[in-house]
Amino acid sequence: xxxxxxxxxxxxxxxxxxxxxxxxxxxxxxxxxxxxxxxxxxxxxxxxxxxxxxxxxxxxxxxxxxxxxxxxxxxxxxxxxxxxxxxxxxxxxxxxxxxxxxxxxxxxxxxxxxxxxxxxxxxxxxxxxxxxxxxxxxxxxxxxxxxxxxxxxxxxxxxxxxxxxxxxxxxxxxxxxxxxxxxxxxxxxxxxxxxxxxxxxxxxxxxxxxxxxxxxxxxxxxxxxxxxxxxxxxx
Amino acid sequence: xxxxxxxxxxxxxxxxxxxxxxxxxxxxxxxxxxxxxxxxxxxxxxxxxxxxxxxxxxxxxxxxxxxxxxxxxxxxxxxxxxxxxxxxxxxxxxxxxxxxxxxxxxxxxxxxxxxxxxxxxxxxxxxxxxxxxxxxxxxxxxxxxxxxxxxxxxxxxxxxxxxxxxxxxxxxxxxxxxxxxxxxxxxxxxxxxxxxxxxxxxxxxxxxxxxxxxxxxxxxxxxxxxxxxxxxxxx
Numbered sequence: 001x002x003x004x005x006x007x008x009x010x011x012x013x014x015x016x017x018x019x020x021x022x023x024x025x026x027x028x029x030x031x032x033x034x035x036x037x038x039x040x041x042x043x044x045x046x047x048x049x050x051x052x053x054x055x056x057x058x059x060x061x062x063x064x065x066x067x068x069x070x071x072x073x074x075x076x077x078x079x080x081x082x083x084x085x086x087x088x089x090x091x092x093x094x095x096x097x098x099x100x101x102x103x104x105x106x107x108x109x110x111x112x113x114x115x116x117x118x119x120x121x122x123x124x125x126x127x128x129x130x131x132x133x134x135x136x137x138x139x140x141x142x143x144x145x146x147x148x149x150x151x152x153x154x155x156x157x158x159x160x161x162x163x164x165x166x167x168x169x170x171x172x173x174x175x176x177x178x179x180x181x182x183x184x185x186x187x188x189x190x191x192x193x194x195x196x197x198x199x200x201x202x203x204x205x206x207x208x209x210x211x212x213x214x215x216x217x218x219x220x221x222x223x224x225x226x227x228x229x230x231x232x233x234x235x
Numbered sequence: 236x237x238x239x240x241x242x243x244x245x246x247x248x249x250x251x252x253x254x255x256x257x258x259x260x261x262x263x264x265x266x267x268x269x270x271x272x273x274x275x276x277x278x279x280x281x282x283x284x285x286x287x288x289x290x291x292x293x294x295x296x297x298x299x300x301x302x303x304x305x306x307x308x309x310x311x312x313x314x315x316x317x318x319x320x321x322x323x324x325x326x327x328x329x330x331x332x333x334x335x336x337x338x339x340x341x342x343x344x345x346x347x348x349x350x351x352x353x354x355x356x357x358x359x360x361x362x363x364x365x366x367x368x369x370x371x372x373x374x375x376x377x378x379x380x381x382x383x384x385x386x387x388x389x390x391x392x393x394x395x396x397x398x399x400x401x402x403x404x405x406x407x408x409x410x411x412x413x414x415x416x417x418x419x420x421x422x423x424x425x426x427x428x429x430x431x432x433x434x435x436x437x438x439x440x441x442x443x444x445x446x447x448x449x450x451x452x453x454x455x456x457x458x459x460x461x462x463x464x465x466x467x468x469x470x
Contacts, residue, residue: 064320068316068317068320071306071316072311072312072313072316075310076307077307078307081303081306081307082303085299085303085323088320088323092324092327103464106464106465107464109465110464110465110466110467113467114467172417172418172421175410175414175417176414176417179410179411179414182407182410182411182417183407183466183467186407186424187464189421190428193425229338229341229342229345229422229425230341230344230345231345231418232345232348232349232418
């Protein structure tokens with residue numbers, strides 16, 4: 001945004017972006033905490049994730065209000081208008097990622113009494129860590145207006161999808177091996193799907209950043225990574 | 236919107252709302268077709284749902300462009316600005332519902348070769364039908380500015396959640412009874428979760444309508460219906 005001479009609009013936008021970054025920081029923390037709470041069966045940490053989700057929701061409402069106020073007051077056009085509309089989309093994606101973290105935390109309380117499923121907590125933690133790093137980078141790309149970094153994040157979602165595909169097959173196998181695993185695997189599988197969806201949302205954010213910086217959506221289609229819709233039998 | 240003297244802004248908004256209604260009609264159709272394709276194991280119909288999703292996505296982009304153009308050109312404030320920002324959110328929700336319908340359609344191809352699970356196709360069809368009717372009503376509430384109807388839709392989501400809760404338990408039971416049901420039940424369960432999420436999104440739309448009409452979000456918290464995060468063992 002260096003080509004601009006600083007204006008009232010720029011100051012408004014910077015203030016809103018500061019709120020987005022604060023929101024992003026909370027969401028990053030929630031992703032990791034949700035996975036940690038599961039791995040340690042830590043109900044207090046799970047409760048913190050649920051409380052953080054309220055703060056995240058409040059920030060989104062605040063961002064929406066500030067953005068509407070800025071549009072009404074400054075009547076931005078072209079690139080400035082695009083920037084403010086992008087803020088709304090980024091905040092909406094962050095809110096949804098926070099929701100998925102909250103959903104993971106809710107299931108942790110249920111899983112406490114169930115037998116752990118061989119290595120799946122760690123695998124979920126790795127997935128969550130990967131998504132949190134993607135989110136961190138996409139937020140950096142957003143404030144810096146760095147389309148290249150956003151494109152890199154977009155490509156990385158493929159790895160998250162592959163981790164999810166592997167887990168899906170593992171859960172099917174564990175369920176078939178022992179029916180007593182079925183309920184736990186259903187919940188764990190939902191958590192894995194939540195993390196996979198977080199990766200998708202982070203990818204959407206990367207595409208929004210690319211759109212804001214370059215003025216057009218990325219052309220090259222992203223390889224579709226979640227192939228589990230087509231899984232027939234576990235290998 | 237009758238208190239307005241028709242203005243250039245009003246005409247723009249009406250044109251955009253016409254696009255939203257066209258988008259909504261396609262999404263309603265996709266919800267039903269996705270459920271019908273499953274019940275009849277009709278791969279051609281499933282393919283139509285996937286094709287419709289492309290048209291739905293294109294309409295969302297068009298709505299976003301038109302809304303941005305209207306904001307830039309007419310510099311709306313207060314209630315007018317709120318209306319145009321609501322259009323963006325309604326279109327975003329419709330796009331996501333269309334995505335869930337597409338996801339259902341994708342799994343139909345996989346389920347073709349698997350044994351049908353006792354009554355679950357019909358139960359899913361009933362859920363889908365309920366959500367489609369909710370969506371129809373919320374779109375009516377939107378064009379008419381009818382907050383009362385929107386509130387009624389919002390309350391009905393509870394029924395969809397209860398249908399989902401019942402299906403979740405049934406699928407767990409079927410999986411435990413016979414491991415050969417596990418893969419099919421996992422896919423069917425995802426489809427049920429997709430429909431449940433469509434209901435949530437329709438409820439969000441209802442809240443947006445209430446916000447646009449009354450200027451504030453509904454106060455009374457909606458009863459949280461999906462209790463399956465807490466399911467330990469099937470009854």
